[in-house]
Amino acid sequence: MLPMLPRLFFPPPFFIKAMSVICVVSLGNVGLSEIRGKHMQYSKFLNIGEKKPIKKKIQVSSRTGMLIAYTPAFLAGAASFGLFPNEDLRFLLVKSTLTFHFFKRILEVLFVHRYSGGMEVESLIPITLSYFTSSVFIIYAQHLAQALPEPEIDLKYPGIALFVVGISGNFYHHRLLSKLRSKNDKEYKVPKGGLFDLVICPHYLFEILGFLGISLIAQTLYAFSFFVGTTLYLMGRSYVTRRWYLSQFKDFPKDVKALIPSAF
Template sequence: MAMSGLLPFLFPPPPSMFVSAMSVISFVSLGNAGISEVRRKHMQYSKFWNLNSQVSVDKQIKLSSKTGMLVAYTPAFLAGAASFWIFPQEGLRFSLISFALTLHFFKRIFEVLFVHKFSGSMILDSAIPITLSYFLSTAAMIYAQHLTQGLPEPPIDLKYPGIILFLIGISGNFYHHYLLSKLRGKGEKEYKIPKGGLFDLVICPHYLFEIIGFVGISFISQTLYAFSFTLGTIFYLTGRSAATRKWYLSKFEAFPKDVKALIPFLF
């Protein structure tokens, strides 16, 4: 019943076991990661890099946060960039998806190099699944879009609202990452309570805008895989934001209790 309600918004599912399997795997794995964050089983990067580790940190292979993030984002960026050469002249919607994904990861690499100020490390055991997730999801989304060639367009065209949402999402995400980077002076590594923008309402506005950006991408794509991945991303970032709010509450007595995790005034 729910699936039939989505049919006006989706391309017909292509006869591809890979795309079908990836749709389920992406949703389940991201959703499970979100539940794990709530249960304090964190992906070990950023402020959670050495929290509640099952293995002594000294016995694990560590990367600097900067190196770990570059390792995580670069393969996905290259997959997006290569899609223009691998699948040339596949129409406006395909070009928009490839451009959006490539721009998304280019922005992330740019932020790693020129915006973010890092204070911790990344465990290799976290870097590997993050890298694979970004790369495989990008490749799967592009391939799923390629398989829509020759199929009838969805009755309801969402690609232009999707472009608007994507631009709002990527801009808002960058702005709040910039605000986070300005919290620390030169040489400082300690965490502070973020201020400005939507930080006065939620502790993770950068996650909120990332969700908006991926909703935009799924609207541009209108494939089952894109919607499955976006829904899984929402679950993961919801769990991560809830864990982040709990972390700030535990670290800062002055953390304002009315600041929510992800959605202003609600959650």
């Protein structure tokens, strides 16, 4: 595998290598913490797995929290069009897909999602910083690669296809989730339709495919590391989500997996 890396990725400088390792380790650790019962405090896991008294926590609504989480990353992507206006096609695709991903998430927060709880500020801050710094480093790593020879194996067009599949599948399953509740309904229900009949978190699966698409378009070590780290985190989050549904709903189908049909 290692001899293949120079053919697949632009050669990264030491700083990008270091940040790539930090990205994978930090996100992987958060995913492992989810499995161990220390959850990021939002959605159905708000106030679960925390030892602090609830009265000492600072919370915002889920809608506000999600807007705060996604907006800086979107602005970083949008600003990159002005900061790096004359780059090549690959860089344009990276900027466009990354910016569109977070723009879509903002639109979903405003017009699609139904909310049942809040978000703890202590969790909101690292989530926001993770999205923002990762977007910045994906763009910066691509900028540094401009002066380098292209990788021998060009993956940007398969990356575009994967990104389209990921962003479309993610939106479709978010729509299915939103239809589970009326406007004022805050109760959780077992989702149905689409890939929900096979896995409890298909929206995470398609989000992973979307970030894989971006990493293939970029072909930089940092973009790939963010994809790996995001996958590790969402694996942990989907695992505990399935465990939560099993504990809350006696009729939850045992053959519905967490993230990957028939496998995990």
